Amino acid sequence: MGLRFRFAVISDPHIALPETIWDSPNRFHLVEVSLPALEQILDHLVTLDLDFLLLPGDLTQHGERTNHQWLAQRLQKLPFPVYVVPGNHDVIARDGADPAIGFEEFPEIYQAFGYRDGKTPYYHTEILPGLQLIGLNSNSFDVAGNLLPMGYLDEAQLTWLDEVLPTLQSDLVLVMLHHNVLEHLPGQSQSPLGQRYMLQNAAALIQRLEKAGVQLLFTGHLHVQDVARQGSLCEVLTGSLVSYPHPFRVLAVEQDDDGKLKIEIQSQHLASVPGWPDLQGFSREWMCDRATPFMVKFLTSPPVNLSMAEAEAIAPGLRHFWATIAAGDAQFDFSHLPLPTQRLLQAFNATDAEGKPQQIDNSAVLVL
Ligand SMILES: [Fe+2]
Numbered sequence: 001m002g003l004r005f006r007f008a009v010i011s012d013p014h015i016a017l018p019e020t021i022w023d024s025p026n027r028f029h030l031v032e033v034s035l036p037a038l039e040q041i042l043d044h045l046v047t048l049d050l051d052f053l054l055l056p057g058d059l060t061q062h063g064e065r066t067n068h069q070w071l072a073q074r075l076q077k078l079p080f081p082v083y084v085v086p087g088n089h090d091v092i093a094r095d096g097a098d099p100a101i102g103f104e105e106f107p108e109i110y111q112a113f114g115y116r117d118g119k120t121p122y123y124h125t126e127i128l129p130g131l132q133l134i135g136l137n138s139n140s141f142d143v144a145g146n147l148l149p150m151g152y153l154d155e156a157q158l159t160w161l162d163e164v165l166p167t168l169q170s171d172l173v174l175v176m177l178h179h180n181v182l183e184h185l186p187g188q189s190q191s192p193l194g195q196r197y198m199l200q201n202a203a204a205l206i207q208r209l210e211k212a213g214v215q216l217l218f219t220g221h222l223h224v225q226d227v228a229r230q231g232s233l234c235e236v237l238t239g240s241l242v243s244y245p246h247p248f249r250v251l252a253v254e255q256d257d258d259g260k261l262k263i264e265i266q267s268q269h270l271a272s273v274p275g276w277p278d279l280q281g282f283s284r285e286w287m288c289d290r291a292t293p294f295m296v297k298f299l300t301s302p303p304v305n306l307s308m309a310e311a312e313a314i315a316p317g318l319r320h321f322w323a324t325i326a327a328g329d330a331q332f333d334f335s336h337l338p339l340p341t342q343r344l345l346q347a348f349n350a351t352d353a354e355g356k357p358q359q360i361d362n363s364a365v366l367v368l
């Protein structure tokens with residue numbers, strides 16, 4: 001009899017206690033709803049028969065110690081195990097400077113959530129008999145201790161993976177990290193806008209995972225609902241809890257005797273929280289209202305590469321573009337745009353390798 005288990009994923013909750021919230025006029029996400037949103041989803045999750053919960057980073061607004069401590073205490077009360085990894089907003093510089101924590105504090109604070117020794121910034125743990133989780137740290141710092149703009153796995157982790165992966169061969173292994181390993185947007189690894197959401201040395205990780213037969217990755221950071229497949233790998237990227245469409249996922253996995261995996265993914269969206277009765281409508285408009293400068297940048301960058309004049313002309317008409325991408329399973333109608341631009345943007349529709357519409361970003365049954 002193979003494995004059977006059920007778990008939830010909440011990503012990028014960006015927890016911000018009211019006294020820690022600072023205004024950021026270009027921010028697409030709404031940290032103001034972080035506490036009621038998380039409380040509501042956790043209240044729901046405890047009614048399900050879950051084996052565990054994953055949080056792939058950006059746990060806090062911007063690394064504030066008080067926000068980390070609040071979250072760790074809240075997660076402690078849950079009846080199922082919880083595992084976390086750090087995002088770029090959790091450790092904003094190697095050395096702590098009030099109110100933000102430093103790199104060494106993260107495993108201390110989250111010792112009960114994967115970091116058993118309270119020190120090493122990456123881990124593997126047996127969640128259930130035959131089921132292992134690897135939690136990686138994709139934050140990296142320059143010599144002065146400043147956070148590097150892209151994700152990066154340091155040499156120590158790659159060496160550790162070389163040691164640990166062969167010992168887990170007979171188990172099912174899940175991998176969680178904050179930055180994206182596979183592309184979730186066309187040309188993401190080539191685009192200056194998309195690159196910073198990815199792991200710079202993704203190839204080094206992919207090669208190790210393929211060799212070890214590891215197939216399932218869980219990431220966050222991009223604030224987009226997307227499931228990407230490449231070869232034997234499947235990366236489930238979960239959007240931000242505090243950003244449209246305020247998603248969370250519940251996954252049921254079955255492994256048959258031959259090791260084949262059946263993964264049922266269900267995503268739900270938070271409809272409202274106190275003070276935001278129409279959270280979906282409000283949050284979508286909030287993003288659309290702030291989208292034009294971003295869209296001009298997006299349209300003038302690879303892979304779209306329009307001229308500034310072309311971009312400025314069409315950006316206001318594409319104010320819904322990023323919100324639609326964030327929701328996953330995008331099916332756009334660009335028929336109002338000039339034909340060459342239509343062709344460039346068509347690539348952002350959710351399709352399979354043959355270009356047929358494919359809706360697997362929110363709810364799907366995948367067989368790996
Ligand atoms: Fe985030």
Ligand SMILES: [Fe+2]
Pocket residue numbers: 058087088089178220221222
């Ligand atoms: Fe992030």
